[in-house]
Amino acid sequence: MIVHPPPQLRLGSLDMAELVVPNDLRSAKAPESLILGELERNGYDGDSIFGLKLALEEAMTNAVKHGNRGDPTKHITVRYRITPDRAVIMVADEGPGFAPECVPDPTSDENIERPNGRGIMLMQCYMSRVCYNACGNEVWLVKDRADPSNPCCEGRLTAG
């Protein structure tokens, strides 16, 4: 299907595959398997695949647990387009959304011993760009093949 990613990602229109899965963590594994297979077929290296798997897992977990609040009647929509040059993945839940900029820094001294709050940071570190829609219930993960594999956390979150 033809999709229009958020304009700040400057991706234009994309022909993306779509999967809709029930809102549980086991079902959330199905898109991951398909996307990882596409990454391998397109020749992504081990470090890139590690980072994309981690980012996707964090996005899916956030959607199931926080976005849809574990509600089994809700669904997760995943869209993806994997080419040799770039991986673009969107994960959307049916929740009210959130403000990602308000999530506290999990590496600060006062938060370092909190069990939660590291998922968004990891997505930002391993992806070239991370972008949310205006209400925050749709996250876009972009990994440029040319981007160095070593993660960096500076300036990766693009305002939605």
Next chain:
Amino acid sequence: MEQPSSHLKIRHADGVAQVEFADRKILEELSIQEIGDELDRLVEGTAGIRLLLNFRNVDHLSSAALGMLVTLNKKVKERNGELRLSDINRQIFEVFKITKLNRLFEIHDTAEQALAGFSRR
């Protein structure tokens, strides 16, 4: 002495509980709660536990696993125990560095190095 466990291989030797994960993908979200519960039982059953988690079988983990480890570390400290991690591969160690949890946990390259530190106590 080795005890059977669904997610963990636990070996008690020289006053240290040495734990390995039974599956490479065990630290994924689906299993985290169960693994955390197993480790909790281990910690609660041994006052002042000296616990070594060996990551040599683990090739992936998520923030949920990190959260479980943070909670476990607090529980071990509260009970005057000591937790060490070892044999963490390069990709996973990068996750610890990004989240700065390499400063919170005592991480050793190998189980032998971690055990040597325990024995000096």
